[in-house]
Amino acid sequence: MAKERVRVALIDDHPIFRSGVRGLLGETAGIEVVGEASDGRHALDLVLRTKPDVVIMDITMTGMSGLAVARALREVGSAVHIVFLTVNEDLAFVDEALTAGAQGYVLKRSAGTSLLEAIEAVVLGGQYVDAEMRAPPAPPDRTEAGPPAPHPGQEGGLTAREREVLRLIALGMTMKEVSLAMSISAASVDTYKIRGCKKLGLRSRASIVRFALGQGWLETENRRLSSERPPSLM
Known part of the structure; x- marks a missing residue:
C-alpha cells in the first residue's frame, strides 16, 4: 500500500x-477498519466523523443509495x-458510479x-x-430508437406492476427473482416487462437501468425482499 496504514470505513446492509x-481486511497488513454502517444515512455521519482514507460501500441500500451518499x-x-x-453488473452503473465521484467499482463475487x-x-x-466490467464500450445500438423517454417524474403511463418489475430489473434481479419477490408468475413478469419497455421505448437492460437512475427509482427506500440472495466473498 502507498501509506503505512490505510483507514477504511465499510458500508453495507448485509451483516454477514x-x-x-471485515475479516478479509483485518487479515491484511496496513489496513484498519475504522467503522461500519448498515445504511446510507448513517454512512454520511460515519465518514464525516471518522475521516477514513477509503470507504467501501454498496450501491443499493435502504433509505439512501450508495450513489446518493457519494x-x-x-x-x-x-x-x-x-x-x-456491488452485485450490479450493468455497465450503466459503472458510468453512474464514476460520475457520482467514486474511484473504484468491484463486484461482490470477486471481492476476494x-x-x-x-x-x-x-x-x-x-x-x-x-476486470469483468472493463469491456470496451459497445457501438451505439441502433435498435434503441423508440419513443422519447419521459422526463424525471413522468413515467410514461406505466402501471404500478410494470413500474415495479422494471425497478427490480434495474436493481439487478433476474426474472425468477422478480417473480418470487412480487409473488407473480414468470410469464406475468415477462408480460409486464414487455409492456413497460414498449411504453418507454426501452430495448435492453442497460436502457432500463439508465431510465431507473434518471427517475430516481434507485434513490428511494426499497423494501427488503424475501428472495434477496446472500452474497459471497468468493
Whole structure:
C-alpha cells in the first residue's frame, strides 16, 4: 500500500457479508477498519466523523443509495476515496458510479481477489474497475430508437406492476427473482416487462437501468425482499 496504514470505513446492509469483508481486511497488513454502517444515512455521519482514507460501500441500500451518499460526500468537500462493492453488473452503473465521484467499482463475487487491488489503486490516486466490467464500450445500438423517454417524474403511463418489475430489473434481479419477490408468475413478469419497455421505448437492460437512475427509482427506500440472495466473498 502507498501509506503505512490505510483507514477504511465499510458500508453495507448485509451483516454477514460485511463481516466477511471485515475479516478479509483485518487479515491484511496496513489496513484498519475504522467503522461500519448498515445504511446510507448513517454512512454520511460515519465518514464525516471518522475521516477514513477509503470507504467501501454498496450501491443499493435502504433509505439512501450508495450513489446518493457519494454525491453528498462530494458536495460537502470530502476527499475520501470511494470504492463501490456491488452485485450490479450493468455497465450503466459503472458510468453512474464514476460520475457520482467514486474511484473504484468491484463486484461482490470477486471481492476476494479484487477488493485489495482496488483499495491500493485508489489510494495511489488511480481508478479501479472490476476486470469483468472493463469491456470496451459497445457501438451505439441502433435498435434503441423508440419513443422519447419521459422526463424525471413522468413515467410514461406505466402501471404500478410494470413500474415495479422494471425497478427490480434495474436493481439487478433476474426474472425468477422478480417473480418470487412480487409473488407473480414468470410469464406475468415477462408480460409486464414487455409492456413497460414498449411504453418507454426501452430495448435492453442497460436502457432500463439508465431510465431507473434518471427517475430516481434507485434513490428511494426499497423494501427488503424475501428472495434477496446472500452474497459471497468468493
